[in-house]
Amino acid sequence: MTERGRKEKADLNIVLVLIGLFLVPAFVRRMVLPSFYQVNLFGFLGCLSVLYGMLARGRMKREDFLPYLLMAVMTVLLMCSEMHAGRTAKGFVRVFSGLMMPLPLLFYRLAHPKRTIGLVVKIFIGVSVFITMMGLIDFLIGKKLITAYYLLAHDDNYYEMAADSNRLYSYVGHPLYNAEIFLITFGLNYAYNEMFLKKHKNDKWIILVTLTGVAMTASKSAIAIYLGLLAVLYCRDIRYFLFCGGVLTAGYVNHLFDSVIERFKGSLSTGRNEVWERISGSGIRFFQFFWGQGSDKKYKYSYLEEWARAAFEYPYRLFALEFGILFSAIMMFTIFFWPGYKILKDGSNRLLRFILFAAVSLHVNMYNGIGTYIDPMYLFCLFGCMILNMGRIGGGNDYEA
Numbered sequence: 001m002t003e004r005g006r007k008e009k010a011d012l013n014i015v016l017v018l019i020g021l022f023l024v025p026a027f028v029r030r031m032v033l034p035s036f037y038q039v040n041l042f043g044f045l046g047c048l049s050v051l052y053g054m055l056a057r058g059r060m061k062r063e064d065f066l067p068y069l070l071m072a073v074m075t076v077l078l079m080c081s082e083m084h085a086g087r088t089a090k091g092f093v094r095v096f097s098g099l100m101m102p103l104p105l106l107f108y109r110l111a112h113p114k115r116t117i118g119l120v121v122k123i124f125i126g127v128s129v130f131i132t133m134m135g136l137i138d139f140l141i142g143k144k145l146i147t148a149y150y151l152l153a154h155d156d157n158y159y160e161m162a163a164d165s166n167r168l169y170s171y172v173g174h175p176l177y178n179a180e181i182f183l184i185t186f187g188l189n190y191a192y193n194e195m196f197l198k199k200h201k202n203d204k205w206i207i208l209v210t211l212t213g214v215a216m217t218a219s220k221s222a223i224a225i226y227l228g229l230l231a232v233l234y235c236r237d238i239r240y241f242l243f244c245g246g247v248l249t250a251g252y253v254n255h256l257f258d259s260v261i262e263r264f265k266g267s268l269s270t271g272r273n274e275v276w277e278r279i280s281g282s283g284i285r286f287f288q289f290f291w292g293q294g295s296d297k298k299y300k301y302s303y304l305e306e307w308a309r310a311a312f313e314y315p316y317r318l319f320a321l322e323f324g325i326l327f328s329a330i331m332m333f334t335i336f337f338w339p340g341y342k343i344l345k346d347g348s349n350r351l352l353r354f355i356l357f358a359a360v361s362l363h364v365n366m367y368n369g370i371g372t373y374i375d376p377m378y379l380f381c382l383f384g385c386m387i388l389n390m391g392r393i394g395g396g397n398d399y400e401a
Contacts, residue, residue, distance in 0.1 A: 010116040013053075016046030017105065017382055018120065022127050025172045026374050027153035034154060039097045043378040050104045063342075064107055070334045071103050077291060077327040085294020095295045098373030106335060106381040106388075113393045114196070120386055121192045124185040125206065131170045131178055132213040139166075139216075146170065168216035176367045177376060179222035182213040183363055184383045186226065187356035190233060191390055195349050204243050211247055218260045221366040225359050232355060276311035279304045292323040295373065313368035322371075336361050339384050347391020357387050 020042030029037035054060050060068065078100065082092045110116045138145045143162060146169050150159040162169040170178050189206045193199060207230070214226045227248075234240040280286075282304060293300070298312040298321060312318045319328035340361070343354045360383055369376035 009112070010119045011111050013046040013049040013105075013108070014110070014116050014120065014382070014385075016042045016049070017378055018123055020044075020046065021375055021379055021382070022123065022172065027150065027155065027158075027171065027173065030153045030155065038094045038374050040375050040378055043375070044097050044101055047101045047103075047105050047378075050108045054104060054108075059109075067103075067107050067334055067338060070330050071100065074323075074327055074330050074334070075100055077330075078323055081291040081294055081323040081327070084291050085297070087294050091295060095373045098375070099370070099377055102377040102381040103334065105378070106339060106384045108385050108389075109392070110385075110389045113389050117192065117196075117386055117390060117393075120382070121188050124181070124188055125209075127172075128182055128185040128206075128213060129209055131168070131172070131181070132209050132216070135168045135170060135213070135216050167218045168213065172375075174369075175217035176219050176222070177369055177379075179214055179217040179219040180360065180363055180369065180376070180379065182210040182217070183222060183226060183229075183360050184379070186210040186229065187360060188383070188386055191349070191352060191356055191387070194352060195390055200237075200240070203240060207240070207244060208247055211244075211251070215251055215260060219363075220260065221363055223260050225363055229355070229359055272310045272313055275305070275307055276317075279308055279311055287320045287325050289325045292319075292321055292327065295322050297322050313371075315365055315368065315371050318368055318371040335380070335384070336365075339388060342388060343391060347388075349391065353387050353391055357384065 020040040024032075024042060026037055026040070029040075054064065054068070075096070078096065079092070082095065087095075134145065146162050147159050149171060150156075150162060150169075158169065158173075165175075167175040168178055169175060172178065172181070186206060190200070190203065193201075193203065211226065211230075214222050230244050234244060279301065284301075284304075298309040298318060301308040301311075312321050316328050316332055319331055340354060340357060343357055344350050347353070360380070364370060364376075364380055370380060
């Protein structure tokens, strides 16, 4: 990059997405705009800026044509499903803004990549430290902080879940969402140190924070993925290998992993697969090819059994139910397989970036976060954007946005 490029500020559209995710997340928005909180306005504006730059300013490259074509097809399928279900305009806006609008971010070429990536890594580290520290304090004082926060946000459901659980709920939401943030923080920090700083001086502190955070979420999938990443990334460095072993031992001795161990004694899918096995034999046709039953239809089958919605909490199954099999297949290809292919095909440190992208993608597919149509899709697309852009500048391939 030029000297002028180094003095430039981070990309504004990425800053807007960060604000929408971490400064005014859904619960803060609910305090201010209770009837409009599900739309991440800052994230929406950031992605709208990306879309405008690609389409109106003619920045689209040949390799971008396929994902944008698929986005257009999915938008049509989404509209058909919502109209078929008789959804209101407000309902469509919520789903479109939380599901489709973040997708251009995934394929965005940063205008000032090094500055922007550095900022994103620092923000994720700061947020992870904050969530972990507040979680530890809150556990010590009996969940008084987080329950008061959810009361201010007028969310009785989260208030009750946080009050009755030993898992880490935070100001951004559910334990599984927090676990995803910790995995992303760990991955981005490692990749940034490996590719740009060429050293891992602060890794032990990030390991300590993110491992503590993941353990507090008691997410079975996240802790398994995290331990796998630790083994793969640090197996050749005896210092970090011993440090990781020491942290794990200390956590076990101090009962940090008790919630996780207890949850591992039950079903690995937390009952989702078992529910699906029961209701799939009911003879009901849940899925159609070209369109679905409309957003939030997973609640429709509560008459089969109380927790029937859990059967549709895997994204591929949820999208197939609500928007059709074709939509689900295109979405899985667009946000997981195509970026994975691009990571392996182009740029530097391909294997490392692919491992990190695959790890976070695996966790995303283990729960229904991106199917809530609020903030999680913005979070995942921001992560994918960083991993793809790291390969471009990490390999010395400067480019024009």
